[in-house]
Amino acid sequence: MQLLKDRIVRDGRVLPGNILKVGSFLNHQMDIGLFNDIGKEFARLFASVPVTRILTIEASGIGIACITAQYFNVPVVFAKKSKTKNISGDTLVTSVKSFTHNLTYDVMVSREFIRPGDSVLIIDDFLANGCALEGLVRLVESAGAKVAGAGIVIEKGFQDGGARLRERGIKIESLAIIDSMRGDGDITFRDN
């Protein structure tokens, strides 16, 4: 998605440790016009796949998922990262390792919101080592539902999550795949 790649080059900042800061438009401040373009592109890419629900993970996936859902006419469910008093009863839980924060946390979804027979499109802002996405896939499968695919805004193609999950047969559509990036702002995108 050229518009997104141009925006990453213009407003993204590369920090040491292969961190790409896109907080000015994607995951701290959010450009809702851009999110609508992203949602339309996901709708185009997943037009041939049945989608009954969109699943994302708090916090930065939620805005993209909600705007995208307008093009699918389905509800959004977001997986929560810690046990709260407001989730009770029959909850699906899995553990996810975060390399960014160097910890393991539980991710949970109420079983009533992902049903057997659902075809679930997973939406997230980033895909890097793939641990969060794998966790969401496990949640969907443990509910007896199907993964329709995963729509990712930015994939770090130099980390192995995307390749590993595509090998498992999951349809992953990333709107910008970064093959390399350097602190001087030189970002190389994969042609896709």
Next chain:
Amino acid sequence: MQLLKDRIVRDGRVLPGNILKVGSFLNHQMDIGLFNDIGKEFARLFASVPVTRILTIEASGIGIACITAQYFNVPVVFAKKSKTKNISGDTLVTSVKSFTHNLTYDVMVSREFIRPGDSVLIIDDFLANGCALEGLVRLVESAGAKVAGAGIVIEKGFQDGGARLRERGIKIESLAIIDSMRGDGDITFRDN
């Protein structure tokens, strides 16, 4: 907002401790059609107020804020609840006490996304004791910006946050104010 009140009565569940579960449509699974009705209503209620930015707090405010932003044509910023590696430099921080989770946490926003001269509409799903909203007001004021008002989906009118913040002159518009609720599903709304 009658549509919302009807939905709360139909799908909400009252749990011990004055907890109202609305996870089937508001803050776990999200009904995007309803969110659009909510966004339109906020746009109507704040039509006379300049709004340059919408501020919310992770996680459950984000979806409502993003859909609402489509009716204001402004960016959304969400305040983060814990220090992450992706926030650096000049960050506005305040402490907020959570009665739900019985802890105090830091709330932060990058200073570059709330500017002096901004007129900030705060959007959140719930208002009860008002600690989270007060924290967001402090963040806006510490940035040298103005609070345009606060758009709340559900206010627990039997807790004092709304009254306390309105006394300070903040324009708070809550789409449903609950004056009392009982475990048998009997919910009394304030006429507003």
